[in-house]
Amino acid sequence: MNDIAITSGRMNHGVDPVLHAWSWEIPLYLYLGGLVAGILFFSAFFYLRRREDVFPTAIKTAPLFTPFMLAIGLLALFLDLTHKLYFWRLYTTIRWESPMSWGAWTLMVIFPLSIIWAAFWVKDVFPRWDWKFSFIANTVNYLARFKVYFAWALIAFSAILGMYTGILLSAFNARPFWNTSILGPLFLVSGLSTGAAFILLLSKSPAERHRFSQIDSFLIGTEIFLIIHMFMGFLASTSVHIHAAEMFLGGPYTAVFWTLVVGLGLAVPLFIEIMELRGVKVPVVIPAILVLFGGLMLRFVVVDAGQSSRWLYKFMEQLVF
Amino acid sequence: MRYAMAIDTKRCVGCADCVVACQTENNVPEGYCRDWIVEETIGAFPELQLEIRSERCNHCADSPCVRCCPTGASHYEEGGVVLVNHDECIGCKACIASCPYDARFVHPEGYVDKCTFCIHRVREGKNPACVDVCPTHAMIFGDVDDRNSDISKALRTRKYKTLIPEAGTEPHVFYLL
Numbered sequence: 001m002n003d004i005a006i007t008s009g010r011m012n013h014g015v016d017p018v019l020h021a022w023s024w025e026i027p028l029y030l031y032l033g034g035l036v037a038g039i040l041f042f043s044a045f046f047y048l049r050r051r052e053d054v055f056p057t058a059i060k061t062a063p064l065f066t067p068f069m070l071a072i073g074l075l076a077l078f079l080d081l082t083h084k085l086y087f088w089r090l091y092t093t094i095r096w097e098s099p100m101s102w103g104a105w106t107l108m109v110i111f112p113l114s115i116i117w118a119a120f121w122v123k124d125v126f127p128r129w130d131w132k133f134s135f136i137a138n139t140v141n142y143l144a145r146f147k148v149y150f151a152w153a154l155i156a157f158s159a160i161l162g163m164y165t166g167i168l169l170s171a172f173n174a175r176p177f178w179n180t181s182i183l184g185p186l187f188l189v190s191g192l193s194t195g196a197a198f199i200l201l202l203s204k205s206p207a208e209r210h211r212f213s214q215i216d217s218f219l220i221g222t223e224i225f226l227i228i229h230m231f232m233g234f235l236a237s238t239s240v241h242i243h244a245a246e247m248f249l250g251g252p253y254t255a256v257f258w259t260l261v262v263g264l265g266l267a268v269p270l271f272i273e274i275m276e277l278r279g280v281k282v283p284v285v286i287p288a289i290l291v292l293f294g295g296l297m298l299r300f301v302v303v304d305a306g307q308s309s310r311w312l313y314k315f316m317e318q319l320v321f
Numbered sequence: 322m323r324y325a326m327a328i329d330t331k332r333c334v335g336c337a338d339c340v341v342a343c344q345t346e347n348n349v350p351e352g353y354c355r356d357w358i359v360e361e362t363i364g365a366f367p368e369l370q371l372e373i374r375s376e377r378c379n380h381c382a383d384s385p386c387v388r389c390c391p392t393g394a395s396h397y398e399e400g401g402v403v404l405v406n407h408d409e410c411i412g413c414k415a416c417i418a419s420c421p422y423d424a425r426f427v428h429p430e431g432y433v434d435k436c437t438f439c440i441h442r443v444r445e446g447k448n449p450a451c452v453d454v455c456p457t458h459a460m461i462f463g464d465v466d467d468r469n470s471d472i473s474k475a476l477r478t479r480k481y482k483t484l485i486p487e488a489g490t491e492p493h494v495f496y497l498l
Contacts, residue, residue, distance in 0.1 A: 081413055171419075172385070310424065
């Protein structure tokens with residue numbers, strides 16, 4: 001067979017080594033976005049089903065963390081921008097073709113929503129909480145009359161937030177590993193799963209833990225199914241997509257993906273949660289932390305591998321993060 | 322009007338004059354380049370064939386970079402030239418991730434930069450700097466909608482290819498074979 005050797009004049013230090021455009025900021029944001037989407041979804045969903053007494057952590061406590069998580073995520077996004085003083089340009093246009101544009105607008109809606117939703121529950125979680133200024137208390141009390149509408153809005157926008165983090169990547173045809181429509185549902189399910197794990201971590205009520213262990217096991221199962229589907233899709237596709245899948249099936253990402261994401265992040269917590277549901281006593285902290293860790297690793301691996309998978313200049317393929 | 326470039330792989334010797342001309346003309350900072358040379362050797366020694374290409378932004382007709390830009394900074398100019406408006410670019414790097422040709426980079430000043438087909442020269446009726454300096458006349462720039470332009474004639478009379486047409490972006494830099 002013929003060998004192909006490519007000598008490239010692209011090796012300017014400013015060009016090729018930095019073509020990994022996105023480093024830790026983007027995966028961290030995608031992770032926090034998914035986690036927040038999961039927490040808010042469960043909170044709003046069980047609020048609408050009037051389960052406040054059964055699932056107090058999911059409905060009241062967990063959402064208190066979401067504005068801070070989103071703030072960290074947004075800060076990470078801001079740090080990633082290289083032309084920072086122009087960030088407001090995002091909000092002078094709406095471009096429907098660009099997932100990043102409607103993601104920016106989604107954040108513009110869901111960030112204030114998460115603050116208001118958290119404000120509704122502060123007094124339930126901290127009974128001695130004082131808003132200091134009466135107009136804040138009055139505003140919160142006034143808005144609380146529309147809690148049901150806020151809950152419906154949260155369900156819609158948390159689903160969009162959870163999906164869009166995946167669609168953002170899958171819209172890039174230039175990066176074969178991202179170019180699969182499974183990524184949207186995969187990130188949504190992973191976000192819901194990390195959200196459920198976060199609630200598990202905080203919850204003290206056995207009934208709530210039991211239910212969220214069930215939910216999380218189901219979500220982990222779905223995630224494994226989607227991952228298998230994703231690779232089947234790649235392997236049945238074009239040569240660049242097969243090549244992208246091979247980065248995980250013997251290539252540079254094999255070890256990190258199958259041990260950290262699938263093993264520690266999905267299979268082990270699934271096994272522990274099933275054992276737990278069958279009555280074996282295992283500290284619930286272990287599977288919850290593993291799921292949260294696995295979700296973070298999934299974002300890091302996918303963001304990094306996507307940028308390594310390419311149509312041209314395959315010699316640039318490498319593990320960077 | 323549709324601007325395009327044809328590069329004769331039989332004439333190109335890979336001298337990188339086009340790279341230096343571009344860097345000089347466009348004040349490209351040190352360590353960066355808007356165009357570059359790729360030498361592809363195929364075969365096993367001693368039976369080898371060599372193709373040298375001067376590569377750059379393909380000014381695609383269906384540009385993923387324009388599509389994914391959240392602010393509209395990446396846009397089409399006259400003749401289908403893809404440009405970045407520096408004052409609208411926030412440096413999110415979505416366009417860098419979206420380009421299958423890896424033709425974009427982050428300028429040290431923060432915005433994303435790339436080949437402009439030297440639109441400032443073209444508007445004055447000149448060729449892009451890389452085309453004008455090519456010592457072997459391997460590069461042709463022009464309007465492919467004009468049947469009498471040099472580039473239209475070259476594309477009619479020579480076989481040519483584009484890079485990864487299967488990426489579906491309708492690239493407009495043609496390589497004469």
